[in-house]
Amino acid sequence: MSDLTRKTAAELAELMTSGQASSVEITQAHLDRIAAVDGAVHAFLHVDTEGALAQAKAVDDKRTAAKKSGEQLSPLAGVPLALKDVLTQEGVPTTAGSKILEGWKPPYDSTVVKRLKAAGIVILGKTNMDEFAMGSSTENSAYGTTHNPWDLARIPGGSGGGSSAAISAYEAPLAIGTDTGGSIRQPGAFTGTVGVKPTYGGTSRYGLIALASSLDTPGPCARTTLDAALLHEAIAGYDPMDSTSINQPVPAVVEAARNGDVAGLRIGVVKELGGEGYQSGVEARFHEAVELLTKLGAEVVEVSCPHFEYALPAYYLILPSEASSNLAKFDAMRYGLRVGDDGTNSAETVTSLTREAGFGAEVKRRIILGTHALSSGYYDAYYGQAQKVRTLIARDFAKAYEQVDVLVSPATPTTAFAIGDRIDDPIAMYKNDLCTIPSNLAGNAAASFPCGLADEDGLPVGFHVMAPVMRDDLLYKVGAALESALAEQWGGVLMTKAPELEVTR
Amino acid sequence: MPSITREEVAHLARLARIELSDDELDHLAPQLDQIITLVGQVSQVAADDIPPTSHALPLTNVMRPDENVPCLTPEQALSGAPAAEEQRFRVPRILEED
Numbered sequence: 118m119s120d121l122t123r124k125t126a127a128e129l130a131e132l133m134t135s136g137q138a139s140s141v142e143i144t145q146a147h148l149d150r151i152a153a154v155d156g157a158v159h160a161f162l163h164v165d166t167e168g169a170l171a172q173a174k175a176v177d178d179k180r181t182a183a184k185k186s187g188e189q190l191s192p193l194a195g196v197p198l199a200l201k202d203v204l205t206q207e208g209v210p211t212t213a214g215s216k217i218l219e220g221w222k223p224p225y226d227s228t229v230v231k232r233l234k235a236a237g238i239v240i241l242g243k244t245n246m247d248e249f250a251m252g253s254s255t256e257n258s259a260y261g262t263t264h265n266p267w268d269l270a271r272i273p274g275g276s277g278g279g280s281s282a283a284i285s286a287y288e289a290p291l292a293i294g295t296d297t298g299g300s301i302r303q304p305g306a307f308t309g310t311v312g313v314k315p316t317y318g319g320t321s322r323y324g325l326i327a328l329a330s331s332l333d334t335p336g337p338c339a340r341t342t343l344d345a346a347l348l349h350e351a352i353a354g355y356d357p358m359d360s361t362s363i364n365q366p367v368p369a370v371v372e373a374a375r376n377g378d379v380a381g382l383r384i385g386v387v388k389e390l391g392g393e394g395y396q397s398g399v400e401a402r403f404h405e406a407v408e409l410l411t412k413l414g415a416e417v418v419e420v421s422c423p424h425f426e427y428a429l430p431a432y433y434l435i436l437p438s439e440a441s442s443n444l445a446k447f448d449a450m451r452y453g454l455r456v457g458d459d460g461t462n463s464a465e466t467v468t469s470l471t472r473e474a475g476f477g478a479e480v481k482r483r484i485i486l487g488t489h490a491l492s493s494g495y496y497d498a499y500y501g502q503a504q505k506v507r508t509l510i511a512r513d514f515a516k517a518y519e520q521v522d523v524l525v526s527p528a529t530p531t532t533a534f535a536i537g538d539r540i541d542d543p544i545a546m547y548k549n550d551l552c553t554i555p556s557n558l559a560g561n562a563a564a565s566f567p568c569g570l571a572d573e574d575g576l577p578v579g580f581h582v583m584a585p586v587m588r589d590d591l592l593y594k595v596g597a598a599l600e601s602a603l604a605e606q607w608g609g610v611l612m613t614k615a616p617e618l619e620v621t622r
Numbered sequence: 623m624p625s626i627t628r629e630e631v632a633h634l635a636r637l638a639r640i641e642l643s644d645d646e647l648d649h650l651a652p653q654l655d656q657i658i659t660l661v662g663q664v665s666q667v668a669a670d671d672i673p674p675t676s677h678a679l680p681l682t683n684v685m686r687p688d689e690n691v692p693c694l695t696p697e698q699a700l701s702g703a704p705a706a707e708e709q710r711f712r713v714p715r716i717l718e719e720d
Binding site: 221222223224225317318331332357360361363424427429430431433434441445448449450451452453454455458460462463464465466467468469470472473476478481482484485486488489490492498499501502503504505506507508509511543544547558559560561586 | 626630631634635636637638639640641642643646649650653654656657658660661662663664665666667669672673674675676677678679681684686694698699701702703704705711713714715716717
């Protein structure tokens, strides 16, 4: 049989349904691939070999039993997946990329994990990320940087660089990410894969180690639009354990991914997300993709969102403010690291020593920034004003959606940069998320789809689609249309152009 | 004049319960100064009469029925504790010596 790790999730599901492969075989093939290439890629922080194989065997047994009883298994039953290390999985080490949680084994499953397990999706392990999802490169992980499978000297994006690198290195066909300012979409763009941020409240935050509670959104990562949609459907939907969960049916994402007809769809190109600061190869591939959608029957117009230029500064007030409050729970008392508990130091001193030792530089920067933004005397000028700008950004979206069905832009201003390039220049690093942040602030659905390689460096470019709240289906419609038209040109999805990784075992 | 001084950063770090070394302060203070200049751009937006948005969803008072459901066992709850004694979290003393 051809290499199981090259198959899409939908193809793997088909192989299992028709009895041509078992989940144990498929899972083992991916575990072997991880063993062979992860030394170079470092996408995983923990590989749960035993747990994954046990889960796979359980699905295979269930399938055998179901053949007799006629019971239907979930569409992705038996398909392996890589899980971002920010979501709790009972009994499996969960660190959020931080030393402060090293060795912590959560006593409960996050809702996303519960739903993955219920769907029979096999969890291979936990993927690397910037510490507490603060970053755009995985260089802020306390456990080393993940390498981009397209060019190992480059970053894979972040914070969910491990998840996107895992699927682009064929270590898993599916992965879960979380997106607070672009942490699913930007790594998707940088690794030539699909990354979707569902509508805020469309997927549950229960068991997601919080960065900024008003922004955090779990979502799917995959190599194809259909695979992302299948995973989206498996994890989305109302959860009473999350007070900000939307109690409405999940948008028809799978149907949209299968149909992909953009004839008559009104697409708005955001004027403000382009021009100065954007790499020429990124702009070239983006505009070609827009042309292609026009040829497929979409009506394309230019749209202005004048307040988007203030999204980045507003975000870097709102996010640190929420983060400084959320991360106060890491006080060395109930779980995680404890430093300086010598019988003499007070609890307060132990907390301070632990946070000094357990948090990395970026986490400290953002906690201090948030503490400043929320302090009396600065609150109105910073946090208060940022919240007003947030209103204006949401209004820009609302006004645009009166004219068009979806908005589009490049996913990132540049392609993947070299490891080490921006690590000591926080502002250059923050600008990675220029195009993705507005959708987090407004809470709408957004996604990045591969749209080609930049001429100057041969690296993947992401096409960013933004859809109204609870119209996640429109993302998949555009993504599917683009994917099939481009695959016709290229003779396969973009990932087929990725260089082969050296196998070390 | 910087938008934030080294002393202010040291003060904020204390408020946030992060013990910072001198080297870290030397490094962090100028970076935070740059970042605060960047985020200060929000003040350029005329927004006096604009209501603030704290959250993307207009939700208030989400309630669920008050029902008993299984919760973590003491062993599970204490499983990640840095120190535990007699089925409780053991913490360092709360009061400083005077």
